[in-house]
Amino acid sequence: MTDSQSQRAGDxxxxxxxxxxxxxxxxxVLQGVDFETYAGERIVVIGPSGGGKSTLLRVIMGxxxxxxxxxxxxxxxxxxxxxxxxxxxxxxxxxxGMVFQHYTLFPHLNVMRxxxxxxxxxxxxTRASATKRGLxxxxxxxxxxxxxxxxxQLSGGQKQRVAIVRALMMDxxxxxxxxxxxxxxxxxxxxxxxxxxxxxxxxxPMVIVTHDIWFAKRIASRVLFCDGGRIVExxxxxxxxxxxxxxxxxxxxxxxxxxxx
Amino acid sequence: xxxxxxxxxxxxxxxxxxxxLELSLEIAIAANAIAIALGFLIALMLLSRSWLLRxxxxxxxxxxxxxxxxxxxxxxxxxxxxxxxxxxxxxxLGILALGLILSSFNAEAFRGAVQAVPREQxxxxxxxxxxxxxxxxxxxxxxxxxxxxxxxxxxxxxxFQTSSLLxxxxxxxxxxxxxxxxxxxxxxxxxxxxxxxxYFAISLPIxxxxxxxxxxxxxxxx
Numbered sequence: 001m002t003d004s005q006s007q008r009a010g011d012x013x014x015x016x017x018x019x020x021x022x023x024x025x026x027x028x029v030l031q032g033v034d035f036e037t038y039a040g041e042r043i044v045v046i047g048p049s050g051g052g053k054s055t056l057l058r059v060i061m062g063x064x065x066x067x068x069x070x071x072x073x074x075x076x077x078x079x080x081x082x083x084x085x086x087x088x089x090x091x092x093x094x095x096x097g098m099v100f101q102h103y104t105l106f107p108h109l110n111v112m113r114x115x116x117x118x119x120x121x122x123x124x125x126t127r128a129s130a131t132k133r134g135l136x137x138x139x140x141x142x143x144x145x146x147x148x149x150x151x152x153q154l155s156g157g158q159k160q161r162v163a164i165v166r167a168l169m170m171d172x173x174x175x176x177x178x179x180x181x182x183x184x185x186x187x188x189x190x191x192x193x194x195x196x197x198x199x200x201x202x203x204x205p206m207v208i209v210t211h212d213i214w215f216a217k218r219i220a221s222r223v224l225f226c227d228g229g230r231i232v233e234x235x236x237x238x239x240x241x242x243x244x245x246x247x248x249x250x251x252x253x254x255x256x257x258x259x260x261x
Numbered sequence: 262x263x264x265x266x267x268x269x270x271x272x273x274x275x276x277x278x279x280x281x282l283e284l285s286l287e288i289a290i291a292a293n294a295i296a297i298a299l300g301f302l303i304a305l306m307l308l309s310r311s312w313l314l315r316x317x318x319x320x321x322x323x324x325x326x327x328x329x330x331x332x333x334x335x336x337x338x339x340x341x342x343x344x345x346x347x348x349x350x351x352x353x354l355g356i357l358a359l360g361l362i363l364s365s366f367n368a369e370a371f372r373g374a375v376q377a378v379p380r381e382q383x384x385x386x387x388x389x390x391x392x393x394x395x396x397x398x399x400x401x402x403x404x405x406x407x408x409x410x411x412x413x414x415x416x417x418x419x420x421f422q423t424s425s426l427l428x429x430x431x432x433x434x435x436x437x438x439x440x441x442x443x444x445x446x447x448x449x450x451x452x453x454x455x456x457x458x459x460y461f462a463i464s465l466p467i468x469x470x471x472x473x474x475x476x477x478x479x480x481x482x483x
Contacts, residue, residue: 063384094390104385108403118389
Protein backbone atom coordinates (compact mmCIF):
# COMPACT_ATOMS: atom_id res chain seq x y z
CA MET A 1 0.00 0.00 0.00
CA THR A 2 1.21 3.48 -0.72
CA ASP A 3 1.73 6.28 1.78
CA SER A 4 -1.17 8.33 0.45
CA GLN A 5 -3.62 5.55 1.25
CA SER A 6 -2.55 5.05 4.84
CA GLN A 7 -3.27 8.70 5.61
CA ARG A 8 -6.95 8.53 4.72
CA ALA A 9 -9.57 8.38 7.39
CA GLY A 10 -13.06 6.92 7.27
CA ASP A 11 -14.50 3.96 5.42
CA UNK A 12 -13.75 3.57 1.74
CA UNK A 13 -16.41 4.54 -0.80
CA UNK A 14 -15.27 1.91 -3.27
CA UNK A 15 -13.06 -1.04 -2.45
CA UNK A 16 -11.69 -3.20 -5.25
CA UNK A 17 -10.07 -6.52 -4.32
CA UNK A 18 -8.01 -8.78 -6.61
CA UNK A 19 -10.03 -7.89 -9.67
CA UNK A 20 -9.31 -10.01 -12.72
CA UNK A 21 -10.92 -9.93 -16.11
CA UNK A 22 -10.08 -11.29 -19.52
CA UNK A 23 -11.77 -11.02 -22.88
CA UNK A 24 -11.90 -14.69 -23.81
CA UNK A 25 -9.08 -17.09 -23.02
CA UNK A 26 -5.61 -15.64 -23.38
CA UNK A 27 -6.62 -11.97 -23.42
CA UNK A 28 -6.25 -10.84 -19.82
CA VAL A 29 -7.12 -7.17 -19.38
CA LEU A 30 -7.14 -6.76 -15.61
CA GLN A 31 -4.66 -8.95 -13.78
CA GLY A 32 -5.27 -8.35 -10.11
CA VAL A 33 -6.34 -4.78 -9.38
CA ASP A 34 -6.61 -3.65 -5.76
CA PHE A 35 -7.43 -0.17 -4.55
CA GLU A 36 -9.79 1.83 -2.39
CA THR A 37 -11.35 5.20 -2.98
CA TYR A 38 -12.58 7.59 -0.32
CA ALA A 39 -15.21 10.30 -0.17
CA GLY A 40 -14.24 13.49 -1.96
CA GLU A 41 -11.40 11.91 -3.94
CA ARG A 42 -10.92 12.79 -7.58
CA ILE A 43 -8.92 9.96 -9.06
CA VAL A 44 -7.32 10.24 -12.47
CA VAL A 45 -6.28 7.00 -14.13
CA ILE A 46 -3.52 7.31 -16.71
CA GLY A 47 -1.56 4.76 -18.69
CA PRO A 48 -0.92 3.39 -22.15
CA SER A 49 -3.75 2.21 -24.40
CA GLY A 50 -4.70 -1.38 -23.75
CA GLY A 51 -3.46 -1.11 -20.19
CA GLY A 52 -6.91 -1.75 -18.78
CA LYS A 53 -8.02 1.77 -17.76
CA SER A 54 -11.29 1.85 -19.66
CA THR A 55 -12.12 -1.74 -18.74
CA LEU A 56 -11.54 -0.88 -15.09
CA LEU A 57 -13.99 2.00 -15.38
CA ARG A 58 -16.56 -0.16 -17.17
CA VAL A 59 -16.27 -2.79 -14.44
CA ILE A 60 -16.86 -0.11 -11.79
CA MET A 61 -19.93 1.00 -13.79
CA GLY A 62 -21.23 -2.57 -13.70
CA UNK A 63 -21.07 -2.94 -17.48
CA UNK A 64 -18.71 -5.92 -17.58
CA UNK A 65 -18.56 -9.43 -16.25
CA UNK A 66 -15.47 -10.20 -14.19
CA UNK A 67 -13.49 -13.41 -13.75
CA UNK A 68 -12.43 -12.93 -10.15
CA UNK A 69 -12.53 -10.38 -7.41
CA UNK A 70 -14.91 -8.26 -5.42
CA UNK A 71 -16.00 -4.65 -5.46
CA UNK A 72 -17.77 -3.20 -2.47
CA UNK A 73 -19.49 0.18 -2.39
CA UNK A 74 -19.86 1.81 1.04
CA UNK A 75 -19.15 -1.59 2.54
CA UNK A 76 -21.86 -3.43 0.57
CA UNK A 77 -21.10 -6.07 -2.05
CA UNK A 78 -21.52 -4.46 -5.46
CA UNK A 79 -19.75 -6.58 -8.10
CA UNK A 80 -18.66 -10.11 -7.28
CA UNK A 81 -17.72 -13.26 -9.17
CA UNK A 82 -18.78 -16.69 -8.04
CA UNK A 83 -19.01 -19.96 -9.94
CA UNK A 84 -18.25 -18.30 -13.26
CA UNK A 85 -21.08 -15.80 -12.88
CA UNK A 86 -20.86 -12.11 -12.14
CA UNK A 87 -23.31 -10.61 -9.68
CA UNK A 88 -23.98 -6.90 -9.91
CA UNK A 89 -26.18 -5.03 -7.44
CA UNK A 90 -28.41 -2.92 -9.70
CA UNK A 91 -29.43 -0.64 -6.83
CA UNK A 92 -25.84 0.35 -6.14
CA UNK A 93 -25.18 0.68 -9.85
CA UNK A 94 -27.88 3.34 -10.03
CA UNK A 95 -25.91 5.53 -7.65
CA UNK A 96 -22.96 5.66 -10.05
CA GLY A 97 -22.96 7.90 -13.11
CA MET A 98 -20.78 7.61 -16.19
CA VAL A 99 -19.91 9.69 -19.24
CA PHE A 100 -18.42 7.88 -22.22
CA GLN A 101 -15.88 8.69 -24.90
CA HIS A 102 -18.37 8.77 -27.74
CA TYR A 103 -21.57 10.71 -27.66
CA THR A 104 -24.24 8.61 -26.10
CA LEU A 105 -27.16 11.01 -26.14
CA PHE A 106 -30.24 9.27 -27.48
CA PRO A 107 -30.59 10.70 -31.00
CA HIS A 108 -34.40 10.49 -31.17
CA LEU A 109 -34.89 12.58 -28.02
CA ASN A 110 -34.15 16.27 -27.65
CA VAL A 111 -31.81 17.52 -24.95
CA MET A 112 -34.47 17.95 -22.26
CA ARG A 113 -36.04 14.57 -22.93
CA UNK A 114 -32.59 12.99 -22.76
CA UNK A 115 -32.21 14.57 -19.33
CA UNK A 116 -35.59 13.62 -17.87
CA UNK A 117 -35.87 10.07 -19.25
CA UNK A 118 -34.08 8.27 -16.43
CA UNK A 119 -35.30 10.50 -13.54
CA UNK A 120 -38.92 9.97 -14.68
CA UNK A 121 -38.69 6.27 -15.59
CA UNK A 122 -36.25 5.05 -12.93
CA UNK A 123 -36.87 7.38 -10.00
CA UNK A 124 -40.53 8.11 -10.85
CA UNK A 125 -39.92 11.82 -10.56
CA THR A 126 -42.66 13.95 -12.14
CA ARG A 127 -41.91 15.38 -15.56
CA ALA A 128 -42.36 18.93 -14.26
CA SER A 129 -39.93 18.51 -11.39
CA ALA A 130 -37.29 16.78 -13.56
CA THR A 131 -37.64 19.46 -16.24
CA LYS A 132 -37.14 22.17 -13.64
CA ARG A 133 -33.95 20.53 -12.35
CA GLY A 134 -32.81 19.92 -15.91
CA LEU A 135 -33.22 23.56 -16.84
CA UNK A 136 -31.33 24.68 -13.74
CA UNK A 137 -28.41 22.37 -14.58
CA UNK A 138 -28.40 23.39 -18.26
CA UNK A 139 -28.32 27.02 -17.17
CA UNK A 140 -25.47 26.39 -14.81
CA UNK A 141 -23.39 24.96 -17.66
CA UNK A 142 -24.41 27.53 -20.26
CA UNK A 143 -26.68 25.21 -22.25
CA UNK A 144 -30.13 26.56 -21.39
CA UNK A 145 -30.94 27.61 -24.96
CA UNK A 146 -30.23 24.06 -26.17
CA UNK A 147 -33.03 22.40 -24.15
CA UNK A 148 -35.17 21.83 -27.24
CA UNK A 149 -32.33 20.94 -29.62
CA UNK A 150 -31.72 17.44 -30.93
CA UNK A 151 -28.28 15.84 -30.45
CA UNK A 152 -27.58 16.09 -34.19
CA GLN A 153 -27.85 19.89 -33.89
CA LEU A 154 -25.16 20.12 -31.20
CA SER A 155 -21.38 20.39 -31.47
CA GLY A 156 -19.26 17.59 -30.04
CA GLY A 157 -18.42 19.67 -26.99
CA GLN A 158 -22.07 20.52 -26.35
CA LYS A 159 -23.03 16.85 -26.67
CA GLN A 160 -20.50 15.86 -24.03
CA ARG A 161 -21.62 18.66 -21.71
CA VAL A 162 -25.23 17.52 -22.07
CA ALA A 163 -24.11 13.93 -21.42
CA ILE A 164 -22.49 15.11 -18.17
CA VAL A 165 -25.68 16.97 -17.17
CA ARG A 166 -27.73 13.87 -17.99
CA ALA A 167 -25.59 11.77 -15.63
CA LEU A 168 -25.86 14.46 -12.91
CA MET A 169 -29.66 14.39 -13.18
CA MET A 170 -29.55 11.03 -11.34
CA ASP A 171 -27.68 12.57 -8.37
CA UNK A 172 -24.80 10.09 -8.50
CA UNK A 173 -22.59 9.46 -5.47
CA UNK A 174 -19.69 8.65 -7.79
CA UNK A 175 -19.00 9.91 -11.31
CA UNK A 176 -16.93 8.09 -13.92
CA UNK A 177 -15.47 9.83 -16.98
CA UNK A 178 -14.03 7.60 -19.69
CA UNK A 179 -11.84 9.64 -22.05
CA UNK A 180 -14.67 12.10 -22.50
CA UNK A 181 -12.58 14.55 -24.55
CA UNK A 182 -10.67 12.06 -26.72
CA UNK A 183 -13.14 12.18 -29.60
CA UNK A 184 -13.34 15.99 -29.61
CA UNK A 185 -11.64 18.55 -31.81
CA UNK A 186 -8.90 20.25 -29.77
CA UNK A 187 -10.73 23.57 -29.52
CA UNK A 188 -13.72 21.90 -27.88
CA UNK A 189 -11.79 20.07 -25.18
CA UNK A 190 -11.56 23.02 -22.78
CA UNK A 191 -15.32 23.64 -22.54
CA UNK A 192 -15.93 20.03 -21.48
CA UNK A 193 -13.04 19.98 -19.01
CA UNK A 194 -14.35 23.24 -17.59
CA UNK A 195 -17.66 21.59 -16.75
CA UNK A 196 -15.88 18.76 -14.93
CA UNK A 197 -13.72 21.26 -13.05
CA UNK A 198 -16.89 23.10 -12.00
CA UNK A 199 -18.06 19.90 -10.32
CA UNK A 200 -15.05 19.77 -8.02
CA UNK A 201 -16.68 22.48 -5.91
CA UNK A 202 -19.35 20.10 -4.66
CA UNK A 203 -16.96 17.34 -3.54
CA UNK A 204 -18.43 14.75 -5.88
CA PRO A 205 -16.08 11.74 -5.98
CA MET A 206 -14.85 10.98 -9.49
CA VAL A 207 -12.75 8.50 -11.37
CA ILE A 208 -11.44 9.99 -14.60
CA VAL A 209 -9.61 8.26 -17.44
CA THR A 210 -7.82 10.86 -19.54
CA HIS A 211 -4.81 11.34 -21.77
CA ASP A 212 -4.68 15.06 -21.02
CA ILE A 213 -1.88 15.51 -18.49
CA TRP A 214 -2.65 19.22 -18.03
CA PHE A 215 -6.23 18.38 -17.08
CA ALA A 216 -5.08 15.50 -14.87
CA LYS A 217 -2.87 17.87 -12.90
CA ARG A 218 -5.64 20.40 -12.40
CA ILE A 219 -8.37 18.01 -11.35
CA ALA A 220 -6.75 15.04 -9.64
CA SER A 221 -6.42 14.58 -5.92
CA ARG A 222 -4.83 11.22 -6.63
CA VAL A 223 -3.37 9.59 -9.75
CA LEU A 224 -3.24 5.91 -10.63
CA PHE A 225 -0.91 4.68 -13.35
CA CYS A 226 -2.35 1.57 -14.93
CA ASP A 227 -0.33 -0.70 -17.20
CA GLY A 228 -0.50 -4.36 -18.16
CA GLY A 229 -3.77 -4.79 -16.29
CA ARG A 230 -2.29 -3.68 -12.97
CA ILE A 231 -2.02 -0.50 -10.97
CA VAL A 232 1.65 0.24 -11.16
CA GLU A 233 1.67 3.53 -9.31
CA UNK A 234 -0.70 5.25 -6.95
CA UNK A 235 -0.12 8.62 -5.35
CA UNK A 236 -0.74 12.35 -5.33
CA UNK A 237 -0.59 14.01 -8.76
CA UNK A 238 2.64 15.90 -8.10
CA UNK A 239 4.36 12.59 -7.39
CA UNK A 240 2.94 10.32 -10.11
CA UNK A 241 2.86 12.96 -12.84
CA UNK A 242 6.10 14.78 -12.06
CA UNK A 243 8.28 12.34 -10.25
CA UNK A 244 7.11 8.77 -10.90
CA UNK A 245 8.86 5.98 -9.03
CA UNK A 246 8.71 3.27 -11.65
CA UNK A 247 10.54 3.23 -14.94
CA UNK A 248 7.36 2.47 -16.89
CA UNK A 249 5.42 5.40 -15.47
CA UNK A 250 8.37 7.76 -15.96
CA UNK A 251 8.63 6.62 -19.58
CA UNK A 252 4.93 7.11 -20.21
CA UNK A 253 4.69 10.54 -18.57
CA UNK A 254 7.73 11.79 -20.50
CA UNK A 255 6.28 10.56 -23.80
CA UNK A 256 2.85 12.04 -23.17
CA UNK A 257 4.35 15.36 -22.08
CA UNK A 258 6.31 15.49 -25.29
CA UNK A 259 3.27 14.58 -27.33
CA UNK A 260 1.29 17.37 -25.71
CA UNK A 261 4.15 19.82 -26.25
CA UNK B 262 -55.96 -6.29 -83.25
CA UNK B 263 -59.44 -5.00 -83.54
CA UNK B 264 -60.11 -4.88 -79.82
CA UNK B 265 -62.39 -2.01 -78.83
CA UNK B 266 -61.30 -0.74 -75.44
CA UNK B 267 -64.09 0.20 -73.10
CA UNK B 268 -62.83 1.75 -69.86
CA UNK B 269 -66.25 3.27 -69.27
CA UNK B 270 -67.51 -0.12 -68.17
CA UNK B 271 -64.88 -0.05 -65.41
CA UNK B 272 -65.73 3.46 -64.34
CA UNK B 273 -69.41 2.57 -64.17
CA UNK B 274 -68.53 -0.40 -61.92
CA UNK B 275 -65.86 1.29 -59.84
CA UNK B 276 -67.73 0.81 -56.57
CA UNK B 277 -66.73 -2.84 -55.98
CA UNK B 278 -63.12 -2.05 -56.86
CA UNK B 279 -63.05 0.78 -54.30
CA UNK B 280 -64.61 -1.47 -51.68
CA UNK B 281 -62.03 -4.12 -52.48
CA LEU B 282 -59.21 -1.58 -52.26
CA GLU B 283 -60.48 -0.45 -48.89
CA LEU B 284 -60.29 -3.99 -47.53
CA SER B 285 -56.87 -4.57 -49.13
CA LEU B 286 -55.52 -1.44 -47.47
CA GLU B 287 -57.13 -2.30 -44.17
CA ILE B 288 -55.57 -5.77 -44.20
CA ALA B 289 -52.18 -4.44 -45.30
CA ILE B 290 -52.10 -1.68 -42.66
CA ALA B 291 -53.22 -3.99 -39.86
CA ALA B 292 -50.70 -6.63 -40.96
CA ASN B 293 -47.95 -3.98 -40.90
CA ALA B 294 -48.91 -2.87 -37.40
CA ILE B 295 -48.76 -6.46 -36.17
CA ALA B 296 -45.52 -7.13 -38.01
CA ILE B 297 -43.65 -4.10 -36.68
CA ALA B 298 -44.35 -5.12 -33.08
CA LEU B 299 -44.08 -8.89 -33.57
CA GLY B 300 -41.13 -8.61 -35.97
CA PHE B 301 -39.22 -6.62 -33.35
CA LEU B 302 -40.01 -9.13 -30.59
CA ILE B 303 -38.93 -12.03 -32.79
CA ALA B 304 -35.72 -10.17 -33.63
CA LEU B 305 -35.00 -9.83 -29.90
CA MET B 306 -35.63 -13.56 -29.51
CA LEU B 307 -33.30 -14.31 -32.43
CA LEU B 308 -30.58 -12.29 -30.67
CA SER B 309 -31.24 -13.80 -27.25
CA ARG B 310 -28.51 -15.67 -25.41
CA SER B 311 -31.00 -18.38 -24.48
CA TRP B 312 -31.63 -21.08 -27.07
CA LEU B 313 -35.12 -21.53 -25.58
CA LEU B 314 -36.01 -18.18 -27.13
CA ARG B 315 -33.78 -18.46 -30.19
CA UNK B 316 -35.09 -21.82 -31.35
CA UNK B 317 -38.81 -21.00 -31.80
CA UNK B 318 -37.94 -17.64 -33.35
CA UNK B 319 -35.60 -19.26 -35.86
CA UNK B 320 -38.20 -21.92 -36.68
CA UNK B 321 -40.82 -19.20 -37.22
CA UNK B 322 -38.63 -17.15 -39.57
CA UNK B 323 -37.42 -20.16 -41.53
CA UNK B 324 -40.90 -21.59 -41.92
CA UNK B 325 -42.20 -18.43 -43.55
CA UNK B 326 -39.08 -17.88 -45.60
CA UNK B 327 -38.91 -21.40 -46.97
CA UNK B 328 -42.53 -22.00 -47.99
CA UNK B 329 -44.52 -20.17 -50.68
CA UNK B 330 -46.85 -17.36 -49.59
CA UNK B 331 -49.77 -19.03 -51.30
CA UNK B 332 -49.23 -22.30 -49.43
CA UNK B 333 -49.00 -20.36 -46.15
CA UNK B 334 -52.24 -18.57 -46.89
CA UNK B 335 -54.06 -21.77 -47.84
CA UNK B 336 -52.70 -23.43 -44.71
CA UNK B 337 -54.05 -20.62 -42.57
CA UNK B 338 -57.47 -20.55 -44.12
CA UNK B 339 -58.04 -24.31 -44.27
CA UNK B 340 -55.93 -25.74 -41.45
CA UNK B 341 -56.05 -23.19 -38.63
CA UNK B 342 -59.85 -23.41 -38.15
CA UNK B 343 -59.71 -27.23 -38.11
CA UNK B 344 -56.60 -27.60 -35.97
CA UNK B 345 -57.38 -24.97 -33.38
CA UNK B 346 -61.13 -25.00 -33.61
CA UNK B 347 -61.27 -21.24 -34.05
CA UNK B 348 -63.47 -19.73 -36.68
CA UNK B 349 -62.42 -16.21 -37.55
CA UNK B 350 -63.80 -13.94 -40.24
CA UNK B 351 -61.92 -14.11 -43.51
CA UNK B 352 -60.78 -10.54 -42.91
CA UNK B 353 -59.28 -11.47 -39.53
CA LEU B 354 -57.64 -14.59 -40.97
CA GLY B 355 -56.24 -12.52 -43.82
CA ILE B 356 -54.76 -9.98 -41.39
CA LEU B 357 -53.33 -12.77 -39.25
CA ALA B 358 -51.80 -14.67 -42.18
CA LEU B 359 -50.31 -11.59 -43.78
CA GLY B 360 -49.20 -10.21 -40.40
CA LEU B 361 -47.27 -13.37 -39.56
CA ILE B 362 -45.68 -13.61 -43.02
CA LEU B 363 -44.60 -9.99 -42.78
CA SER B 364 -43.37 -10.47 -39.18
CA SER B 365 -40.86 -13.06 -40.34
CA PHE B 366 -39.45 -10.63 -42.89
CA ASN B 367 -39.47 -7.69 -40.50
CA ALA B 368 -37.73 -9.83 -37.87
CA GLU B 369 -34.75 -10.16 -40.17
CA ALA B 370 -34.73 -6.41 -40.84
CA PHE B 371 -34.93 -5.64 -37.11
CA ARG B 372 -32.24 -8.16 -36.27
CA GLY B 373 -29.70 -6.30 -38.39
CA ALA B 374 -30.91 -2.96 -37.06
CA VAL B 375 -30.75 -4.00 -33.39
CA GLN B 376 -27.19 -5.23 -33.91
CA ALA B 377 -26.32 -1.86 -35.45
CA VAL B 378 -27.46 0.14 -32.41
CA PRO B 379 -24.20 1.51 -30.95
CA ARG B 380 -23.09 -0.45 -27.89
CA GLU B 381 -22.37 2.76 -25.97
CA GLN B 382 -25.99 3.89 -26.35
CA UNK B 383 -27.08 0.79 -24.49
CA UNK B 384 -24.25 1.17 -21.95
CA UNK B 385 -25.44 4.72 -21.31
CA UNK B 386 -28.89 3.27 -20.60
CA UNK B 387 -27.37 0.89 -18.05
CA UNK B 388 -25.37 3.73 -16.49
CA UNK B 389 -28.59 5.75 -16.16
CA UNK B 390 -30.19 2.87 -14.29
CA UNK B 391 -32.77 1.95 -16.93
CA UNK B 392 -34.02 -1.63 -16.55
CA UNK B 393 -33.44 -4.06 -19.45
CA UNK B 394 -37.05 -3.66 -20.59
CA UNK B 395 -36.85 0.15 -20.47
CA UNK B 396 -33.62 0.01 -22.45
CA UNK B 397 -35.48 -1.98 -25.10
CA UNK B 398 -38.44 0.41 -25.17
CA UNK B 399 -36.64 3.74 -24.90
CA UNK B 400 -33.28 3.13 -26.57
CA UNK B 401 -33.11 -0.01 -28.70
CA UNK B 402 -36.56 0.07 -30.34
CA UNK B 403 -36.48 3.74 -31.47
CA UNK B 404 -32.90 3.42 -32.74
CA UNK B 405 -33.58 0.11 -34.53
CA UNK B 406 -36.83 1.42 -36.01
CA UNK B 407 -34.99 4.37 -37.56
CA UNK B 408 -32.32 2.11 -39.01
CA UNK B 409 -34.82 -0.44 -40.31
CA UNK B 410 -37.38 1.95 -41.80
CA UNK B 411 -36.38 1.59 -45.48
CA UNK B 412 -36.56 -2.21 -45.28
CA UNK B 413 -39.77 -2.13 -43.23
CA UNK B 414 -41.44 0.07 -45.85
CA UNK B 415 -40.24 -2.18 -48.67
CA UNK B 416 -41.63 -5.19 -46.79
CA UNK B 417 -44.81 -3.23 -46.15
CA UNK B 418 -45.44 -2.65 -49.86
CA UNK B 419 -44.72 -6.31 -50.49
CA UNK B 420 -47.38 -7.23 -47.93
CA PHE B 421 -49.89 -4.93 -49.64
CA GLN B 422 -49.21 -6.64 -52.95
CA THR B 423 -49.22 -10.10 -51.39
CA SER B 424 -52.70 -9.35 -50.02
CA SER B 425 -53.91 -9.98 -53.61
CA LEU B 426 -53.25 -13.69 -53.00
CA LEU B 427 -56.09 -13.59 -50.46
CA UNK B 428 -58.46 -13.40 -53.44
CA UNK B 429 -57.78 -17.13 -53.87
CA UNK B 430 -59.31 -17.88 -50.48
CA UNK B 431 -62.37 -15.73 -51.16
CA UNK B 432 -61.41 -12.62 -49.18
CA UNK B 433 -63.29 -9.85 -50.95
CA UNK B 434 -60.34 -7.58 -51.43
CA UNK B 435 -59.31 -5.66 -54.55
CA UNK B 436 -58.14 -8.59 -56.65
CA UNK B 437 -61.14 -10.75 -55.72
CA UNK B 438 -63.58 -8.01 -56.71
CA UNK B 439 -61.62 -7.41 -59.90
CA UNK B 440 -62.00 -11.06 -60.90
CA UNK B 441 -65.73 -10.89 -60.18
CA UNK B 442 -66.06 -7.70 -62.17
CA UNK B 443 -64.07 -8.99 -65.11
CA UNK B 444 -66.24 -12.07 -65.49
CA UNK B 445 -69.37 -9.99 -65.05
CA UNK B 446 -68.58 -7.39 -67.72
CA UNK B 447 -66.27 -9.55 -69.89
CA UNK B 448 -63.55 -6.90 -69.84
CA UNK B 449 -60.42 -8.62 -68.45
CA UNK B 450 -57.92 -6.31 -70.20
CA UNK B 451 -59.48 -3.13 -68.86
CA UNK B 452 -60.19 -4.57 -65.41
CA UNK B 453 -56.76 -6.01 -64.69
CA UNK B 454 -54.98 -3.00 -66.23
CA UNK B 455 -56.87 -0.68 -63.94
CA UNK B 456 -56.24 -2.95 -60.95
CA UNK B 457 -52.52 -3.08 -61.76
CA UNK B 458 -52.49 0.72 -61.95
CA UNK B 459 -54.21 0.96 -58.57
CA TYR B 460 -51.59 -1.31 -56.91
CA PHE B 461 -48.89 0.67 -58.70
CA ALA B 462 -50.26 4.09 -57.74
CA ILE B 463 -50.32 3.16 -54.06
CA SER B 464 -46.96 1.38 -53.99
CA LEU B 465 -44.97 3.92 -56.00
CA PRO B 466 -45.03 6.81 -53.48
CA ILE B 467 -43.96 4.46 -50.70
CA UNK B 468 -41.20 3.08 -52.87
CA UNK B 469 -40.09 6.67 -53.56
CA UNK B 470 -40.16 7.33 -49.84
CA UNK B 471 -37.75 4.40 -49.37
CA UNK B 472 -35.40 5.96 -51.93
CA UNK B 473 -35.64 9.27 -50.12
CA UNK B 474 -34.75 7.64 -46.77
CA UNK B 475 -31.78 5.90 -48.35
CA UNK B 476 -30.52 9.05 -50.04
CA UNK B 477 -30.86 10.94 -46.78
CA UNK B 478 -28.92 8.27 -44.91
CA UNK B 479 -26.23 8.21 -47.58
CA UNK B 480 -25.94 11.99 -47.27
CA UNK B 481 -25.76 11.80 -43.47
CA UNK B 482 -23.02 9.19 -43.64
CA UNK B 483 -21.18 10.78 -46.54
